Amino acid sequence: MPALAVAPGTLVMFVEWLWTQPGWKKGSFTAPSTIDRRISGTVVSARAQHGLKLEDGVARLARNRLKQLVKEMEEDGETRGRGQAPPLLVEHLIRISAACPDNLMGIRDRALVLMHFAVAGREHELTFNLVRDYAENPGGIQADLRVSRSAPASSQSSTAPGLQSARSAPGRHGQGSRRGRAAEEAGLAPVIARYQAQPLAATVPP
Known part of the structure; x- marks a missing residue:
């Protein structure tokens, strides 16, 4: 299948494939929210990065299929994903x-x-x-x-x-x-230098 074959049918098959892929936890499968984000990312990338002219609602069938799979999952009592993250207090x-x-x-x-x-x-x-x-x-x-x-x-x-x-x-x-940072170009320097490349220095004690 061509890499840029972004169409209603191929997106449905993409959902079917993602549904069977391993999740973040051993023995689990990909969470519905992750699949939904990947549908969106695929459509947006096809339009913005590759210039494809996609019809409106191209992902509608894929999302409908995802809803069906989620309903079956809930009926079977299966859970996927990490759940709600604990709050930072x-x-x-x-x-x-x-x-x-x-x-x-x-x-x-x-x-x-x-x-x-x-x-x-x-x-x-x-x-x-x-x-x-x-x-x-x-x-x-x-x-x-x-x-x-x-x-x-x-x-x-x-x-x-x-x-x-x-x-x-x-x-x-x-x-x-x-x-x-006062010595650096008054007011024009980034507040956090090289943020992505330089991790936080702290190690939080238990």
């Missing part, structure tokens, strides 16, 4: 913050984690931000998210309040990280 943030070293990298990592939590941000939203996108105000730090899944063409503004613990306050560590 303030008590976890305190442990993460305490595990960060007391150096510039630790300040950077602490600021990143706390800002992620405070603005409910995604990785790409913070990595696209520049130093100038943060400003102190009486309520904490004003963060202007220049790239957002909900509004990619405009900025989203959010205030990151300080928590009770000094080691858990986004404002305090955002200031430290900012001072540490």
